[in-house]
Amino acid sequence: MPKVLMKGNEAIAEAAINAGCLHYFGYPITPQTEISEYLAKRLPKVGGVLIQAESEIAAINMVLGASAAGVRAMTSSSSPGISLKSEGISYLVGCDLPAVIVNVQRGGPGLGGIQPSQADYYQATKAYGHGDMRLIVLAPSTVQEMATLTGEAFDLADIYRTPVIILADGAIGQMMEPVDFSERKPREIPPKDWACTGHGGTRKRNIINSLMLDPEALEKSVRERFERYKKIEETEVKYERFMTDDADIICVAFGIASRICKSAVTAAREKGIKAGLLRPITLWPFPKAAIAEAANTAKAFLSVELSMGQMVDDVKLACECRRPVEFFGRTGGVLPSPAEVTAKIEAIAAQL
Amino acid sequence: MVSKNEPILPQRKIIIVAGHYGAGKTNIAVNLALHMSSYDSVSLIDFDTVNPYFRAADAKEELIAAGVRPIIPEYANTNVDIPSLPPETASVFVGDGRAIFDVGGDEGAIALGVYEKDIKACGYDMIYVVNMYRPLTATPEDAVFILREIEEYSRLRFTGIVNNSNIGRETAPSDIIASIPYADRISELTGLPLLFTSILWDKGLCKNTIPRPFYIKNETKQLF
Structure with a gap:
């Protein structure tokens, strides 16, 4: 495929489609609205679904539902909108569900402004949600990387059953550079035998849930998740x-x-x-x-x-x-x- | 009569620069204003209600230095996320001189509806800036589809095509040459003349390879 000229936000959107993500849920906010704008035009042509949710909170929970059903799902927002999603992000972690969440950062705190920022670093790397948890956080620096790291984010999410954050900023979201979508080779993805896809009476039912009644069981599930985090730290560092x-x-x-x-x-x-x-x-x-x-x-x-x-x-x-x-x-x-x-x-x- | 090797520049009082998101409208509008200011009194209106950054307002100092009157929304490049239009816009319909409207992409053309009657009364050229290397206008048919959409949004009709095909800093002369049949096809499908093909000054293409070349500078704000 020849090179094309795209905004960073558009590159994320097209890369998501290339990665097989046909389910997007979001709520508009500057400076990332081109992601949903672009997907609204493209997804219907490839059999996908875009829902402009009633709020950011609804959107992240729609991602949770779609991911539980075994499909690749994405949401995107900018700083204040991401804060609203934090409860849902923690629930995704508790449910061991893959998802891609894009933050095209703007100035804060509060409603802040619409100009570019990186002031959500602490939030993204330390506290995107409550509880003992980590998230893979990818930081693209070019429009090309907006595309390649979006593809990578979907693969990492599925391999480690974890939400993955694309931490971009308004400047990369808005600027235009050449992109080549054939640059990245997809990784091998394990089968989603945990997903709620309907069992037809042929297998034990799958349950997706983040509530653990027994403290010992909760501790065990957190420790298992941290074994995965250890593997991520050993094998997935990029610089x-x-x-x-x-x-x-x-x-x-x-x-x-x-x-x-x-x-x-x-x-x-x-x-x-x-x-x-x-x-x-x-x-x-x-x-x-x-x-x-x-x-x-x-x-x-x-x-x-x-x-x-x-x-x-x-x-x-x-x-x-x-x-x-x-x-x-x-x-x-x-x-x-x-x-x-x-x-x-x-x-x-x-x-x- | 303009020869095939000369760009056709808009002649009417009001010049509307419109097209798909990221087609390069602002760069064309700023370059047209700088060029026309050598022989005409020109106002450039930052009429973009869509884009938060990278807008005609970025070239304000250079425009003023060249004698162009920039008309810029009060909140351009601030943190105010409310699309507003500069009230001085109304002055261009009554004063002397020409006015170039740098319009936001796609649905951004809706904003022109405010001045529809004034624009029609003064007489206008509306030029469709198009880039073959933008994925949603990659085929002549897709480009014409968006052209028709913008005509509906604006309630105005395009009068000419500007071929601004490029892939940013990596643009090679062959990329521009490859876009010639694309631009010709859009012209054929719409019956609108190709006004010019834009070429960055440093690309050094000779006039014989590109029909109606119009040499431009990159006026996009550089961040690093």
Whole structure:
């Protein structure tokens, strides 16, 4: 298939269809509405179903129902709408149901604004719902990755029976870049023998439920789930390194911030500063080992985020205080400029 | 009489730039305004009620420097998520000079209904910006389907086609050449003339390969 020119939000929508997701439930919110806009035009042509639910809460519970019936299902929203979904996300985890949930982040807290943000990092990686739980969180930085990571999200969700979050931001959602949908090979998916597909009296019935009457049974189910999390942490970490081998100062940034950092690192190199970039693609599992290894040679780290500093905590934990970890960010919907980041790199270099 | 190698630029007072989401309308509208400002008094109206970012308002400084009067909604590029139209728009129908409307994609053309009578009274060109590399307008038939939808939304009729086929920064001259039969077919299906084919200045295509080339700059806001 030849390359096409798409908005990031449209790429997610088309990639979902390519992944066999024919069930979408959502409620419009800027800056992610193109996902449902695009699917509303495309899904009827491929035998799919789109429901504009009465609320975000209804949409996430429709995802739960569809997923329990064994089909691939997706919902998407932006920051305030995602907060509304958090109860449903926790129920999906408790039911061991796969689902893909897209957050095209905007500025917060509260109703906040409609301009791009990464201030939902804590929420996505630590607390998308109540209870002992983890979620796989993928952070695309290009329109191409919006497509490939959406396909990957559906596969990971089915393989590990867990909701997977695409943590994007308004800038990547709205900007246009070329996309090639043939770039990714699907993974092998285990049969969904747990799904409520109708047993016709031929097998024991399946029950999808997150209520456990016996504390011992609940503890056992949580421990089983954490065995799966352990496997995810061992095998599914993804990250990209850019000019890190000889770097004294390593920027750590994801999503749109990593694009800004690439320009800043290149500018710093032109000024003779050995800068590099480590870009987490999976925010959970976080690339702890890669950062710990980089700390063997780098002299300092700089976390760059569209927030007041959230991922910076995970960078500090990963390098175990062996190196100074600085932070630079803009928030409220303001994008840092490459020049601002370069200036921060220069300031750190002056202190080394 | 314009030769086949020259772009046909709109001649009427009101110029409406419309098309599918992401077809490149804003870039064409800003480039047209900058070009026409060398020989005419031009206003550019950011009439997009759909797009939260990447809009004509981003080029405000450059437009003013070129002598174009930008008319921009009060809340463009703010956190206010209420589509509003700039009240100064009404002034373009009574004053001298030309006015270019940069309209939002697809259903965004509904907003034109507010000024339908004024637009018709002044006389208008409505140009359909189309990109073969956008998936929902990838075939001439799909492109014409959306063209007809926009005519219904706006209650206005298109007067010409602009071929803006590109795949962003990766566009090769061969990609533009491959879009020529596509643009010709849309012209044939609708009976509307192909006004021009847009080409970024740095692509360096000679005039003999592309019919009616119109050289443009990338006016999209760069984030990194």
